[in-house]
Amino acid sequence: MSSARGPAWIEPVEEGLSHLQDLGHEVFVGLPAREEAIASFEAALGVVLPASYRDLVTTYGWLELGGFVIFGLERAEVQTLAARAMSGLPERCIVVQVLGEGALLCLDTAQPMPGGESALVQFEPSGRVLSAEAMTFAAWVSALVTAQLRLARARRG
Numbered sequence: 159m160s161s162a163r164g165p166a167w168i169e170p171v172e173e174g175l176s177h178l179q180d181l182g183h184e185v186f187v188g189l190p191a192r193e194e195a196i197a198s199f200e201a202a203l204g205v206v207l208p209a210s211y212r213d214l215v216t217t218y219g220w221l222e223l224g225g226f227v228i229f230g231l232e233r234a235e236v237q238t239l240a241a242r243a244m245s246g247l248p249e250r251c252i253v254v255q256v257l258g259e260g261a262l263l264c265l266d267t268a269q270p271m272p273g274g275e276s277a278l279v280q281f282e283p284s285g286r287v288l289s290a291e292a293m294t295f296a297a298w299v300s301a302l303v304t305a306q307l308r309l310a311r312a313r314r315g
Contacts, residue, residue: 167296174303181310188219205267209274210296224306245283
């Protein structure tokens with residue numbers, strides 16, 4: 159895992175991941191993405207990465223904890239292109255996680271938020287409905303790490 163560095167929101171996430179590992183919880187990360195890979199991703203999908211997703215992929219590459227996988231660029235590109243072709247995912251969206259029953263957690267780059275962020279939305283392929291998750295990607299990742307840490311501490315007793 160990387161050392162605490164980068165944007166302010168990454169530091170508490172890094173601390174939470176370290177505590178999870180100390181509690182025996184498995185945490186997996188990939189290799190940080192390079193700027194060339196980001197440029198290629200953005201060109202292939204016709205989007206600009208939201209700030210916090212860029213932060214995550216340049217810090218961790220991808221992240222897995224407690225059975226939750228947050229996609230890095232390669233898997234996000236494959237899943238996004240597949241969802242566009244098969245399910246009508248809007249071109250403005252980037253898939254960051256597959257949820258149950260075919261639902262996708264996406265960044266909607268057409269819904270700008272302060273600080274270069276994009277709305278986090280859930281895409282339901284069956285009805286092609288986008289529903290807002292009402293938080294930024296950074297807030298969602300932080301909440302996921304916090305929830306996993308609470309769960310790990312509760313299990314430890």
